Amino acid sequence: MNKKVVIGMSGGVDSSVAAYLLKRQGYDVIGITMKLTPDDAFYNEKEGGCCSISAVEDARRVAYKLDIPFYVMNFTEVFKDKVIDYFIDDYLKGRTPNPCIACNKHIKFDALLKKAQSLGADYVATGHYCKILKENGRFVIRRSIDDKKDQTYVMYNMTQYQLEHTLMPCGDYEKEHIREIAKEIGLNVFNKRDSEEICFIPDDDHGGFIKRQCPNDIKEGNFVDKQGKFIGKHKGIVYYTIGQRKGLGIAAGKRIFVTDIKADKNEIVLGDEKDIFKSELITKDNNFIPFDRLEEPMEVEAKIRYNAKVSKAVISPMEDGRVKIKFEIPQRAITIGQSAVFYKGDLLVGGGIIDEIQGV
Structure with missing residues (x-):
């Protein structure tokens, strides 16, 4: 009997081709689009966004083309609790959160995985550009072949159990190859642009969004x-x-x-600009992939936001469970609420939420 996999389909080219690749590999594939936003009238106003009506229809058409079952499932309650409310609360505290990290942690690789298993699936899959491998008896994450599209930064919270039950076939391909495959097999989304805005803020105005949600707090x-x-x-x-x-x-x-x-x-x-360069920070809510916990100082390459370049640093465990990071070169605009993520070459070591900034 073939292994069953539920793939989260956003209507974009990556998840669409990931579904095709998994089917070609012999899996029984079920496509699911997660309904995440509670107010379609507002959130779906921008056509083409990953929460728009057009995205659902694109995913549905891809599933039909690939001849796989397709469902739209409601995750609005958990998404509001774990992502939207967290996002608003952090901004009100003067922090700058990354909602994609919260979504991956609580929605895609927790709530969706549990839903997939309730349907009898062995795995959950996404179109992320990451490589999940088993090395020396432990699951690890390595950077995608396509360095420009690599998404390991938002994956540092994954547990060994989640990694064991997750597939990310796009990690072995460059983005242009993914588009070529989509075109070759007749998927209309082959040239669809990547979604870059926050999915629940299609107009990209996070301040305006928060003010609409809680006007008395601004x-x-x-x-x-x-x-x-x-x-x-x-x-x-x-x-x-x-x-x-x-x-x-x-x-x-x-x-x-x-x-x-x-x-x-x-x-x-x-x-002045010189005032936003700092060399030390402390992270909380840390998670590590190749090992369970950081026991002693470790030399790594670290980055302080999704689009930042990695820079040499030393990470050290603290008695309160947090981790101290000291960069060799001061970093520009370290921001509380964002994540610092650690690498050894192409190996994702782990990461945590920036909780405190120190150093010159």
Whole structure:
């Protein structure tokens, strides 16, 4: 009997070709599009987004073309609880969260995996560009062949159990090859653009989204310099992030940047570009892939956001379970709420949520 796999289908080219590759490999494939957003009238207003009506129909057409079963399943409640509410709460605390990391942790590789297993499936699959391998008796994640599309950064929370029951066939291909396969087998999504916006904020205005959800929590406050001197008024801390220069509305006569967000005082600290370079940080909620826990200092390459380049660093365990990271070269705009992720070559070591910034 063939192994059964449930694949999350977004209507994009990656998950569509992943479904085809799995079927070609002999799996019994079931396509599922997850309904994640609770208000279609707002969230689906931008056609082509991964939560839009057109995305569901694209996925349905691909499933029909591949001759696989297809279902739309409701995950709105858990998505709101674990992703949307978390996203809003973090911004209100002056942090800058990454909702894709929360979605992978709680939705794709937890809620969807459990749903897949309830349907009798052996695996869950996605169109992510990562490679899952078993080495020395342990599952590991290695970077995709296509370095530009690699998505290992958002995978550091995966457990050994989840890795054992997850397939990511696109990790062995370059993006252009994936598009070529889609075209060759007659999938209309072969040239569909990649979705880059936050899926539940199709207009890309996260501040406006948060204000619509909780208007009474967004208050004007003060821009101050690093000595606490008043510079001007800001429209609400949720509109700003560390390193931001544009959209401040301040005529300072020089380039100024957001260097700190003090949610307790409702203040945004502005300063020079040199003020946003730091060399040390502390992460919480850490997870490691090749081993269970960090026991001693370890030399790694680390990155502080999805699109950042890796840089040499030393990670060290702390008594409270957090991890201290010291970079060889100071990093630009380290941001609380984002994730620091660690590598050894193409091996994903692990990562955690940036909780504190230190160093010069």
